[in-house]
Amino acid sequence: MIKRQEKFSAPEISFSCYPFGVGHYTEGVALQLTLGNYRLLLDCGVEDISLLVNQDQPPFDWVFCTHAHQDHARGLLALHKCYPNLPIYTSDVTGKLLPLNWLDKKDSASISFPQVLPWRSPFHLQSDLTVELYPAGHLPGASAFLFQYHHRDRVYKIFYTGDFCLSNLQLVEGLSLDSLRGLNPDILILEGSYGTARHPHRRHQEKQLMARIKTAIESQVNVIMPVPTFGLGQELLKLLRSHHEFTGRNLDIWVDGDLASACDLYLDLISYFPENVQNFAKHQPLFWDDKIKPRMRRVTKNTARHQLIVEPSIVLTDKISHLQEYCQDNGQKWLILISEQSKIKQTDEFKSLTQKYDPERIIIEDYLLAEHSDGRNTTQLIHNLRPQHIIFVHGLPNYLADLTSLEELQNRYQLHSPAVGVKVDLPIGAQFMQPKITTQNNYEGELNETGAYVTITLPEQINKDPRWQNFADTGLIEARWQGEELVLRGLSQRELLQQNSLLRRQLNPESCGNCRHFDNQHCHNQESPLNGFTVPHDGYCPLFEVDNI
Numbered sequence: 001m002i003k004r005q006e007k008f009s010a011p012e013i014s015f016s017c018y019p020f021g022v023g024h025y026t027e028g029v030a031l032q033l034t035l036g037n038y039r040l041l042l043d044c045g046v047e048d049i050s051l052l053v054n055q056d057q058p059p060f061d062w063v064f065c066t067h068a069h070q071d072h073a074r075g076l077l078a079l080h081k082c083y084p085n086l087p088i089y090t091s092d093v094t095g096k097l098l099p100l101n102w103l104d105k106k107d108s109a110s111i112s113f114p115q116v117l118p119w120r121s122p123f124h125l126q127s128d129l130t131v132e133l134y135p136a137g138h139l140p141g142a143s144a145f146l147f148q149y150h151h152r153d154r155v156y157k158i159f160y161t162g163d164f165c166l167s168n169l170q171l172v173e174g175l176s177l178d179s180l181r182g183l184n185p186d187i188l189i190l191e192g193s194y195g196t197a198r199h200p201h202r203r204h205q206e207k208q209l210m211a212r213i214k215t216a217i218e219s220q221v222n223v224i225m226p227v228p229t230f231g232l233g234q235e236l237l238k239l240l241r242s243h244h245e246f247t248g249r250n251l252d253i254w255v256d257g258d259l260a261s262a263c264d265l266y267l268d269l270i271s272y273f274p275e276n277v278q279n280f281a282k283h284q285p286l287f288w289d290d291k292i293k294p295r296m297r298r299v300t301k302n303t304a305r306h307q308l309i310v311e312p313s314i315v316l317t318d319k320i321s322h323l324q325e326y327c328q329d330n331g332q333k334w335l336i337l338i339s340e341q342s343k344i345k346q347t348d349e350f351k352s353l354t355q356k357y358d359p360e361r362i363i364i365e366d367y368l369l370a371e372h373s374d375g376r377n378t379t380q381l382i383h384n385l386r387p388q389h390i391i392f393v394h395g396l397p398n399y400l401a402d403l404t405s406l407e408e409l410q411n412r413y414q415l416h417s418p419a420v421g422v423k424v425d426l427p428i429g430a431q432f433m434q435p436k437i438t439t440q441n442n443y444e445g446e447l448n449e450t451g452a453y454v455t456i457t458l459p460e461q462i463n464k465d466p467r468w469q470n471f472a473d474t475g476l477i478e479a480r481w482q483g484e485e486l487v488l489r490g491l492s493q494r495e496l497l498q499q500n501s502l503l504r505r506q507l508n509p510e511s512c513g514n515c516r517h518f519d520n521q522h523c524h525n526q527e528s529p530l531n532g533f534t535v536p537h538d539g540y541c542p543l544f545e546v547d548n549i
Contacts (some may be wrong), residue, residue, distance in 0.1 A: 013151050015187065015426040019418050021046040023191070023394035026343060027420065028071040031189065031393065032060065033158065035149045038129060042145070042189070043161050044075040049082070058083040061346055062125060063088040066162025067113065067142035068097035069231060071394075075100055080113045089123075090114045091133055093141025093272050100265065104256050120179070122148070130295050137165035137174035138371050139231050144175065146183070156428060157185040161386065163394065164191065165370070166377045167202040170238040171266075175373075177384050186428045188387035190419075193341065195399030196375035196406065199368065210245045210368050212337070213250060217251065217312045220431050220542055221333045221363070224315040226344055230262035232371060233316050237263065237287060240294065240314065242280060251294035255287070255310065256317035260298045263287045306330055311542070320348070320475060327362055336364045341371070347418075382409065389426045392417045398467055437489050513537030516547040 008010050013036045020030040028045025030052070041052070041060040052059060052075070063086060065073050074086060076098065090098070102111060123129040136144040145157040161181075163293045166174045199205065216223050227233035233255075240246055240253055255263060270281050277286070282294050299308065299317075305325040309315070315326060324395040327334045336354075344350045354364060373381070382390060390413045391402045400417040409415055418424045445458040462468065471477075471490035478489045512518045512535045517525035523535050528543045 003327040010048075013156075015156070015428060016423055017189065017391055017416075017418065017426060018423045019393065019420050020047075020051055021072055022418060022420055024397050024400075024420075026071070028074065029394055030075065031281045033147075033160075035129065035147065035156070035158070036151065038126070038149075040147070042066070043162065044074040044079055045069075045071040045073060046075045049075045049078050052079060052156060053082045058086040060086065062086075064131070064145050064160075065094060065098070066136065066145065066160070067091075067139045068094045068100065069139060069163065069228070070101055072162065073098055074101050076114075077105075077111065084113075088114045089117050089131065091119070091141045091143045093269060094143065095141075097139075097141055097230060097265065100258070100262050103229075103261065119143075134179060135173065135175065136162055137167070137169065137172055138163045138209065140172050140266075140269060142172070146185070155188075157183065158187040158189070158379065159185040159387070161182065161188075161190040161381075163193070163372055164381075166373050166381070167204070167273075168368075169371065170235045170242075171273055171277055175381075177381065180381075180384060183385055185385055185387045187389045187391070187426055188234045188382065188385055189391040189393065190378070190381070191372060192378060192392040192400045192403045193372040193395045194370070194374045194378075195395060195402040197258065197399075199370050199374040202370065205368050206239055206243070209337075209369055210239070210243045210365065212365070213314065213335075214245045216335045217314070220312050221314050221335050222309055222312050222326075223335045223337060224313070224317070224323060224408060225337045226320060226342070227259065227316055227318060227339070229258045229318045230266070232339060233259045233267050233318065234263060234287075234371065235369070235371075237296065238277070239278075241284075241296065246294050248293050252311075252313040253294050253296045254299050254313060254315045255296065255323055256299040256315060257319040259316055259318045320344055320347065320353070321348075324353050327357065329358075329361070332361075334362050336368050337363065338364065339520070340366050340368050379406070379408065382413070387413060388428060389414045389416065390523035391424060391426075398465060432456075451455075509538075510540060510546075511537060512539035512541075512544075512545045514547050516543075517543075518547070 009406055014034070016034045018032040018034070020032065021027040023029040023045070028047065029043045030046045031042040033040040033042055034066060039060045041063040043066055044052070046052070063076070063079065064176050065072070065076060065088065071277060079086070080088060095112065095116050098114065099111045106109070117133050119132065119135060120131050122132045125131050130148045132146040132148075133143040134146065136142040142164070144159065144161045144164060149158070150155045157287055164175045166177065168174045225236060227236065237255065267286060269277055270286065280286065281548065287296055288298065289296055305322060308329040309326070309332060323336065338345060357364070390409070392415070403409065404415045404417050410547070416424045443458050443462050445456055447454065447456050463472070470492070473490055473492050476491040480487055512523065515525075517523055517528065518535065521534050523530040523533055523541070525531055525543055525545075528541050530539070530541050
């Protein structure tokens with residue numbers, strides 16, 4: 001007997017998604033969603049909008065901006081100038097943050113073109129099409145959009161998350177799953193920034209980061225953190241001001257670049273922040289203060305940055321060029337902390353700066369303070385919504401491929417991870433066939449115990465993945481348990497240099513016994529507060545100078 005193959009029932013109406021940018025690397029996110037005869041642009045994070053404006057009439061009926069980050073919004077101003085009457089919708093807070101993307105424009109403060117939509121209130125775009133905003137977490141004002149299209153006796157639902165986070169951050173509450181229960185959209189468009197990776201709880205991430213900064217400061221090492229103009233920088237500043245590791249500590253936190261201007265704008269948005277943040281701001285300033293410790297100060301124009309730091313401090317800046325100014329060879333030690341999600345390490349400017357750094361004096365490390373949901377929360381959201389079609393955007397292609405290769409998703413949903421310029425048709429019916437996933441990300445190997453060692457053998461094709469180059473950089477790996485799973489991580493050249501530097505410091509500690517000014521149990525450094533005093537071999541002062549003899 002020949003079994004009849006199930007196919008889609010003939011759709012009454014067509015749905016499709018055409019990506020101008022999918023956020024794989026740095027091109028930003030911009031998606032055209034077609035619902036019947038309606039054309040919607042979801043975000044406009046592409047830098048070059050020439051593909052969007054090659055006709056006299058607007059190519060879209062409406063534009064929707066999920067949040068104000070550059071990779072979702074930087075093309076909006078140019079698009080608005082081309083089509084001043086094209087409606088652009090967003091949340092109230094996003095509308096207020098958007099001008100931070102164009103601070104180089106003379107009239108940036110007066111830029112105000114989006115139309116504001118309220119939370120959780122369906123807005124009629126047409127008699128048969130509504131849009132509704134849901135708080136998405138990730139960034140103040142970030143929203144997810146629910147579109148409901150009425151056609152004959154059927155309501156079609158499309159849910160676009162933009163960037164989302166289920167966890168509560170310092171300045172914004174996470175996306176609430178309870179508010180989405182029973183939504184059951186036909187199409188779900190969501191980000192996959194972290195692929196299938198799993199992260200510790202957000203508060204544990206914060207604890208680890210604060211502990212690392214505390215250790216550096218107590219070791220007389222300055223900390224500098226390059227951050228975006230708004231978002232992560234303000235999260236870090238709030239965390240540093242309120243975390244118990246730093247409350248009351250005699251410490252300066254310097255805020256440099258346009259980051260300071262963004263902080264000023266955030267102060268105008270206090271009433272939009274979670275209640276606990278509003279309560280915090282009632283008792284002490286959220287940002288600027290010279291009296292309450294730790295002190296938070298603004299770096300003014302024409303400041304000589306290499307002379308600004310007189311004792312271990314923390315610096316946050318949104319300008320990579322500032323790293324060179326702060327980290328000049330004036331004897332100070334610096335720890336440069338970079339977010340795992342940051343793209344600055346791939347920029348030529350950062351590479352040229354850091355190639356000159358002495359690993360004995362300048363340490364570069366990554367940290368995790370996730371603003372996006374990890375793989376576990378992403379699949380949790382999917383299973384709560386139970387859509388027919390899922391479109392993954394915003395993430396490295398390999399990370400998105402990891403998500404589309406999950407059996408728990410393949411068996412239930414129709415998965416898509418389109419490249420730029422590849423249209424995805426989204427037929428909606430009672431039944432569908434899951435397309436074959438050609439990408440294979442699971443590798444079977446063998447494990448052998450040989451005396452004091454364990455050998456893991458994996459197939460050769462694993463090194464065809466672009467991530468292999470970083471993993472196998474030195475041929476050395478680090479292994480750790482994560483629950484019942486053993487996680488392997490490649491060690492980089494930079495980490496080995498830092499480890500060797502640490503070992504040398506341990507073998508030759510910065511103590512009075514190894515200082516060139518130590519003689520006959522006394523300190524002879526006229527600049528030191530210990531000058532003339534009897535000091536122990538393991539003593540220390542900030543003016544330590546290595547004894548080269």
